Amino acid sequence: MDKYDAANDYYCYPSSIVLKNKLNIVDINTLEAAEREITAETVKAISYQSPPYHLDYMKKLHRDLFSELYDWAGELRTVNISKGGTDFCICGRIVPEAEKLFKSLAKENWLNSLSKDVFCKKLAEYYCEFNMIHPFREGNGRVQRLLFEHLALSAGYELDWENINQDEWIHANIDGVVNDEPMADIFKRIVRGFR
16 A cells, blocks of 8 residues: 555545545554455456556546445545655646547557567556556556556566566656666566467
């Protein structure tokens, strides 16, 4: 679970960083454990869909993953958030910025017919850009990884997340604000072709 800086964060219980939830859990560690357990089950019901992809598809993935836990599952966040001094996309720009990326992906034919090296580089560019949008109050990483798994499948590749070191992943996401090479290096290791 990500810990964001958010002013006037009505998503959380008063005087707390714990997100309001359907289980009325008020302890952050208990909520994190419940979220992991619930999403480990809800992800099993999500099946691959081919392109076109769009923001509504991301919202559906979020709703499918988190609706058992959060009333706002599948809804775009309505508070501005930051983490570690990095501001994510302001609320009013989430829709146009996401639409711009999805249109660009469509123009690039959803990254089909690319060599593995080029595919990994493009995947990293888009991953870092989508990460800066962060459309949801919580669960952005899981939704984005699902979206990119589907994008990879549509292009004839698979993503094997198993051997990623958590610290390496976090640093690649942080570096992705200005440099997507660390993310591209990760994708080069985890992209598997099945053509």
